[in-house]
Amino acid sequence: MLGTAPIGGLYSPVPADAAHATCDAAWQAGIRAFDTAPHYGVGLAEQRLGEFLAGKPRGEYVVSTKVGRLLVPSAGQVDGVEGFYGTPRLTRVWDFSRDGALRSLEESLARLGLDRIDVALIHDPDEHAAQALDGAYPALHQLRSEGVVGAIGIGMNQPELPAWFIARAELDCVLIAGRYSLLDTSAAAELLPECERRGVGVLAGGVFNSGILADPQPGARYDYRPAAPALVERAQRIRAVCAGHGLPIGAAALAFTLRHPAITAAVIGARTASEIVEDVGYLAYDVPDEVLAEVDAL
Numbered sequence: 001m002l003g004t005a006p007i008g009g010l011y012s013p014v015p016a017d018a019a020h021a022t023c024d025a026a027w028q029a030g031i032r033a034f035d036t037a038p039h040y041g042v043g044l045a046e047q048r049l050g051e052f053l054a055g056k057p058r059g060e061y062v063v064s065t066k067v068g069r070l071l072v073p074s075a076g077q078v079d080g081v082e083g084f085y086g087t088p089r090l091t092r093v094w095d096f097s098r099d100g101a102l103r104s105l106e107e108s109l110a111r112l113g114l115d116r117i118d119v120a121l122i123h124d125p126d127e128h129a130a131q132a133l134d135g136a137y138p139a140l141h142q143l144r145s146e147g148v149v150g151a152i153g154i155g156m157n158q159p160e161l162p163a164w165f166i167a168r169a170e171l172d173c174v175l176i177a178g179r180y181s182l183l184d185t186s187a188a189a190e191l192l193p194e195c196e197r198r199g200v201g202v203l204a205g206g207v208f209n210s211g212i213l214a215d216p217q218p219g220a221r222y223d224y225r226p227a228a229p230a231l232v233e234r235a236q237r238i239r240a241v242c243a244g245h246g247l248p249i250g251a252a253a254l255a256f257t258l259r260h261p262a263i264t265a266a267v268i269g270a271r272t273a274s275e276i277v278e279d280v281g282y283l284a285y286d287v288p289d290e291v292l293a294e295v296d297a298l
Contacts (some may be wrong), residue, residue: 001031002026003205003269004049008041011221013086014271016048023052025273029280035111035175035203035267036050037066037123037155038104042090043111050112050157063112064175064203065122066155067104067136068172070095077121083224085151090166096128101136105143121155121175122165129161137169144172156222157206159191166200175267178206178223180240182213182295183231188260196262204257205267212237213253238295245291248282252295255287 007019014022023034034053036045046065053061074091081091095104105120120140125132132154140152154165155175162174174195179187195202210221216235220227227235239249259268262285270276 001035001203001265001267002031003267004034004036004045005040006269006271007048008036008045009084009086010040010269011083011085012270018272019048020052021273022270022276023049023080025276026270027052027056029276030278031280033062033265034063035064035205037069037121038071038108038111039066039069039082039092039123041084041087042071042092043107044084044087046108050114054113058114062118062150063114064119064121065105065108065112065117067101067140068096068123068125068128068132070096070104071107072143094128096122096132097124097137097146099135101139102143105149107178116150119153119173120144120149120151121153123151123155124157125154126156126158126161129164133165133168134281137165141170153200153203155203155205159187159189161264163191163194166194166198171200173201173203173264175203175205177267178209180204180257180263181207181209182256183209183222183235185199192260192262201264202260202262203265203267204260204263205269207257207268208250209251209265214250216249216252234298237298241294241298242291245288247285247287247291250279251282251285252287252291254279254282255285256295257290259289259292 069092071090117176122136137176143149151172153171157177159179163247178288212220212222212235242249242252
C-alpha cells in the first residue's frame with residue numbers, strides 16, 4: 001500500500017511531476033492501494049493522488065483517507081508546519097465531532113475527485129478519544145451502512161488507544177504506524193493479538209521507522225525526528241547481521257512486519273519513483289526466520 005505523506009511535501013517540497021511519477025511507479029509495480037489524509041500537506045497529498053487516479057478504473061484501486069483534522073485558510077506561515085513543505089496556505093483544526101467527520105470526508109472526496117472512500121480512518125485522536133468515539137465513529141458507522149464508506153477504522157502511532165477503541169467500536173481495521181518493526185514491537189503486546197482475535201485487519205505503517213531501517217546512517221530519522229545515536233547504532237548492527245546473509249536491511253524490516261499473522265498489509269511511503277522500485281524489490285528477497293531471530297537477539 002502506498003503511503004502518500006511524502007508526496008504531500010513531508011520534510012521537503014515535492015514537485016507535482018515527481019509526485020505523479022511516484023504514483024505511476026507504484027501503479028506500474030502492481031500497487032493498487034493508496035493511503036492518504038488531509039493532514040498530509042494540508043490536502044496536497046489527497047489532491048495529487050486524486051489527479052493521478054483520474055481516469056483509472058474505479059474498481060481497480062482502493063483509497064484510504066482519514067478524519068480528525070479540518071483544513072481552514074491560514075494567514076500565517078505554513079511552510080514547514082508539522083514537517084510539510086510546499087503546501088497550500090491552510091492550517092489544521094482538530095475536530096472529531098460527527099459534523100466534523102462528515103465535513104472532512106466531503107472535502108476529501110472533493111480533493112480526491114471520488115464519490116466514495118474505500119477505507120475511512122479516525123486519525124490520531126490521542127487527546128480526543130471520547131469525542132472520537134462519541135462523534136466521529138458513529139458518523140463513519142452510518143456512512144459505512146449507507147455504502148459511502150467501505151470500511152472504517154483508526155490510524156495512530158501508539159498501540160494503546162487503538163486497542164481501547166476496538167473493544168468499544170465495530171472497526172474493520174487499524175492502521176498502526178511504527179509500533180511493529182525491527183526497532184519497536186510494542187503493538188505485539190496487546191493490539192495485534194486483540195485484532196487477530198476479533199478479525200480486525202491491521203495496516204502496518206512505519207515499517208522503516210521513518211527511514212532508519214532503510215538506511216541507518218547518522219542523521220537518519222526515527223519517528224519523524226533525527227534518531228538518537230544509540231538507535232542508529234542498533235540499526236547499524238541489524239544491518240550488519242542482514243549483510244552477513246546477503247540481505248538489505250529494508251528487506252528484513254519489511255519481511256518482519258508482514259510475517260505477523262495479524263497484519264494484512266504494509267503501508268510504505270515514498271517520495272520518488274526510485275524509492276518505489278527499491279521498496280518493491282525487497283519483496284523478492286527470501287528472509288529466513290533464522291535471520292530475524294538473530295536480529296531479535298541483538
